[in-house]
Amino acid sequence: RFGYFGLDKPEVVRLLLCNVSGCLTDGRVLISVSGEEMVSVNTRDTMGIRMLQREGVEVILISSSEDLLTKALADNLSQRTGCEVRQLGKDIQCEVKAMMDDKDLDWKEVAYMGNDAPDVDCLNLAGLSAVPQDAPVVAINAAKYSCHSAAGLGAVREFSEHILLLKKKAKSQMEQDRIHRNTF
Amino acid sequence: RFGYFGLDKPEVVRLLLCNVSGCLTDGRVLISVSGEEMVSVNTRDTMGIRMLQREGVEVILISSSEDLLTKALADNLSQRTGCEVRQLGKDIQCEVKAMMDDKDLDWKEVAYMGNDAPDVDCLNLAGLSAVPQDAPVVAINAAKYSCHSAAGLGAVREFSEHILLLKKKAKSQMEQDRIHRNTF
Amino acid sequence: RFGYFGLDKPEVVRLLLCNVSGCLTDGRVLISVSGEEMVSVNTRDTMGIRMLQREGVEVILISSSEDLLTKALADNLSQRTGCEVRQLGKDIQCEVKAMMDDKDLDWKEVAYMGNDAPDVDCLNLAGLSAVPQDAPVVAINAAKYSCHSAAGLGAVREFSEHILLLKKKAKSQMEQDRIHRNTF
Amino acid sequence: RFGYFGLDKPEVVRLLLCNVSGCLTDGRVLISVSGEEMVSVNTRDTMGIRMLQREGVEVILISSSEDLLTKALADNLSQRTGCEVRQLGKDIQCEVKAMMDDKDLDWKEVAYMGNDAPDVDCLNLAGLSAVPQDAPVVAINAAKYSCHSAAGLGAVREFSEHILLLKKKAKSQMEQDRIHRNTF
Numbered sequence: 001r002f003g004y005f006g007l008d009k010p011e012v013v014r015l016l017l018c019n020v021s022g023c024l025t026d027g028r029v030l031i032s033v034s035g036e037e038m039v040s041v042n043t044r045d046t047m048g049i050r051m052l053q054r055e056g057v058e059v060i061l062i063s064s065s066e067d068l069l070t071k072a073l074a075d076n077l078s079q080r081t082g083c084e085v086r087q088l089g090k091d092i093q094c095e096v097k098a099m100m101d102d103k104d105l106d107w108k109e110v111a112y113m114g115n116d117a118p119d120v121d122c123l124n125l126a127g128l129s130a131v132p133q134d135a136p137v138v139a140i141n142a143a144k145y146s147c148h149s150a151a152g153l154g155a156v157r158e159f160s161e162h163i164l165l166l167k168k169k170a171k172s173q174m175e176q177d178r179i180h181r182n183t184f
Numbered sequence: 185r186f187g188y189f190g191l192d193k194p195e196v197v198r199l200l201l202c203n204v205s206g207c208l209t210d211g212r213v214l215i216s217v218s219g220e221e222m223v224s225v226n227t228r229d230t231m232g233i234r235m236l237q238r239e240g241v242e243v244i245l246i247s248s249s250e251d252l253l254t255k256a257l258a259d260n261l262s263q264r265t266g267c268e269v270r271q272l273g274k275d276i277q278c279e280v281k282a283m284m285d286d287k288d289l290d291w292k293e294v295a296y297m298g299n300d301a302p303d304v305d306c307l308n309l310a311g312l313s314a315v316p317q318d319a320p321v322v323a324i325n326a327a328k329y330s331c332h333s334a335a336g337l338g339a340v341r342e343f344s345e346h347i348l349l350l351k352k353k354a355k356s357q358m359e360q361d362r363i364h365r366n367t368f
Numbered sequence: 369r370f371g372y373f374g375l376d377k378p379e380v381v382r383l384l385l386c387n388v389s390g391c392l393t394d395g396r397v398l399i400s401v402s403g404e405e406m407v408s409v410n411t412r413d414t415m416g417i418r419m420l421q422r423e424g425v426e427v428i429l430i431s432s433s434e435d436l437l438t439k440a441l442a443d444n445l446s447q448r449t450g451c452e453v454r455q456l457g458k459d460i461q462c463e464v465k466a467m468m469d470d471k472d473l474d475w476k477e478v479a480y481m482g483n484d485a486p487d488v489d490c491l492n493l494a495g496l497s498a499v500p501q502d503a504p505v506v507a508i509n510a511a512k513y514s515c516h517s518a519a520g521l522g523a524v525r526e527f528s529e530h531i532l533l534l535k536k537k538a539k540s541q542m543e544q545d546r547i548h549r550n551t552f
Numbered sequence: 553r554f555g556y557f558g559l560d561k562p563e564v565v566r567l568l569l570c571n572v573s574g575c576l577t578d579g580r581v582l583i584s585v586s587g588e589e590m591v592s593v594n595t596r597d598t599m600g601i602r603m604l605q606r607e608g609v610e611v612i613l614i615s616s617s618e619d620l621l622t623k624a625l626a627d628n629l630s631q632r633t634g635c636e637v638r639q640l641g642k643d644i645q646c647e648v649k650a651m652m653d654d655k656d657l658d659w660k661e662v663a664y665m666g667n668d669a670p671d672v673d674c675l676n677l678a679g680l681s682a683v684p685q686d687a688p689v690v691a692i693n694a695a696k697y698s699c700h701s702a703a704g705l706g707a708v709r710e711f712s713e714h715i716l717l718l719k720k721k722a723k724s725q726m727e728q729d730r731i732h733r734n735t736f
Contacts, residue, residue, distance in 0.1 A: 028336070044579045072584065136228075154686070161688075212409070215409065215441055320412075396593070
């Protein structure tokens with residue numbers, strides 16, 4: 001058949017940027033009488049991250065606050081996943097762009113997961129983007145994919161599986177195209 | 185067109201009073217073997233409070249118990265949001281009225297969020313009022329707005345967005361009225 | 369009208385017996401690396417208990433395990449509600465009967481809340497009885513009332529309101545009967 | 553009637569193997585500022601395990617990570633249930649087979665509960681197998697029974713009741729067969 005030659009190369013995600021707060025955590029902070037604070041992460045989500053890493057997708061976690069709890073969470077997550085955790089300022093998009101230039105990546109090769117207003121620009125620009133099921137409307141409207149799972153309850157795992165599925169589809173499409181090109 | 189001149193000035197909320205217990209917390213208290221207690225708050229809710237503050241709405245948190253856990257929670261919340269946390273006695277309405285007189289505010293300019301029987305009077309009187317989705321019937325019946333989100337899971341964030349939307353609408357209405365007044 | 373004279377005196381609950389485990393707690397036990405354990409209770413439920421106490425219904429909490437966590441929980445609950453917490457053995461029904469004899473109460477005057485197989489006898493015998501929404505089928509089948517709220521999420525509060533409503537109805541029925549008796 | 557003589561002996565479960573992570577826990581890990589970690593288990597699930605033990609079904613918990621938190625969890629669970637907790641490596645199926653040979657058991661006599669990709673082989677092979685309601689699709693597809701309850705919220709209790717029901721059915725079937733054999 002004709003018509004396959006001019007197809008764009010299918011997009012392949014090489015980097016997932018995932019906002020820790022509101023994607024890997026459910027937003028709850030436990031506060032004790034003695035002043036101790038706790039947050040929760042889900043092993044389902046950290047397993048999703050490791051699935052991506054095994055398939056060659058780099059994962060960088062991003063965090064935008066600087067308190068002690070966020071620091072402890074970042075340490076714990078980088079131990080669990082081996083991911084780098086980057087502390088970003090207010091202008092997420094600008095710092096993400098710099099990161100991408102460093103790695104020589106295009107927006108089409110980047111997947112972004114966020115959950116609120118500060119993530120909107122990156123959700124719009126990234127080739128693939130997602131929000132947890134319980135994200136505010138402003139973020140849902142900007143994301144390409146809206147998870148069925150809520151934050152801290154498997155949303156990152158779900159998006160990871162979505163990315164891997166699209167990667168698989170893209171690969172099989174490239175294979176088909178190659179066959180067609182050689183056949184006709 | 186005619187008929188706009190006599191309209192009431194649209195109500196604009198200048199102060200949100202929010203009961204900590206059952207609005208910012210989900211009512212759960214964790215108890216440890218060693219006697220330590222913990223409660224949880226949601227960063228989504230504290231972000232909602234900061235959204236209101238940025239738009240010029242003052243937020244005061246009110247609390248009606250006096251144990252150590254409530255004290256720790258109040259400290260934590262005032263650090264997270266910059267809000268004042270007021271310890272009120274049994275007659276919430278009376279103390280709220282005094283607070284309003286101090287600030288020269290009318291009930292029409294006050295939004296109130298509560299979740300149980302002691303909040304009913306204020307829920308009835310305030311220009312805008314809300315309860316979390318899981319509030320008892322007695323409180324739901326008194327509130328003007330019933331959140332889709334439960335306590336500790338974004339109810340305060342949802343009410344904050346509702347207030348900001350009404351504020352925006354009121355502003356655009358005032359703008360329209362001004363244009364009409366100048367045109368005819 | 370005729371026919372009212374022979375009516376049974378409407379049942380009035382004078383005592384609520386409530387199993388702590390699985391009614392006031394949600395069954396979760398948090399376990400820390402250092403061996404600390406935590407359970408949660410809900411202030412909504414403890415408020416329900418105080419509503420009953422204010423209306424003259426005695427509330428006794430019953431507990432059937434003896435570990436340190438249960439001890440800490442019992443202490444905390446009796447501080448929050450002023451209730452007595454009784455440690456019962458395997459044969460709950462027998463010990464409850466002894467308690468009722470002490471207080472000169474009949475099963476018709478007792479409300480019982482439980483959530484599993486060991487509670488079945490008391491759920492069957494008590495004048496009023498309830499289980500949380502998430503109780504096993506064996507307990508649901510024995511209870512007169514099945515809560516819409518799950519354990520640790522307001523089931524005790526819901527049953528308390530149900531008891532108070534029936535108490536109110538019984539009172540107004542007695543009042544009506546008295547009027548009828550005097551009128552005809 | 554004819555035709556019963558050739559019937560297979562109904563399958564009777566003698567051993568339940570249950571993966572701790574994602575079956576007895578809900579996947580959440582609480583992280584504190586000071587670096588402490590916590591996970592939760594549900595007394596409903598540990599009660600389910602004891603129900604099996606009382607009916608003569610051995611229960612072995614299996615665990616595949618080796619950090620301090622898993623160690624603390626294993627200690628706590630073996631105290632609560634009296635179960636052995638086995639630390640398994642990556643090839644779960646192989647180690648489970650060895651365990652079964654030791655105990656002279658066949659796959660038909662083994663029930664397996666797991667919740668993710670590494671459990672798929674055992675879910676396929678075991679005579680009875682189940683996953684919690686919130687398991688990934690890959691595990692759901694391999695399991696014979698898919699629980700209505702989620703992990704950490706009673707899934708193990710539900711599967712335990714399912715096993716006991718089938719055991720009861722098998723016993724009454726064997727009884728019927730015996731009667732038929734003696735009658736004709």
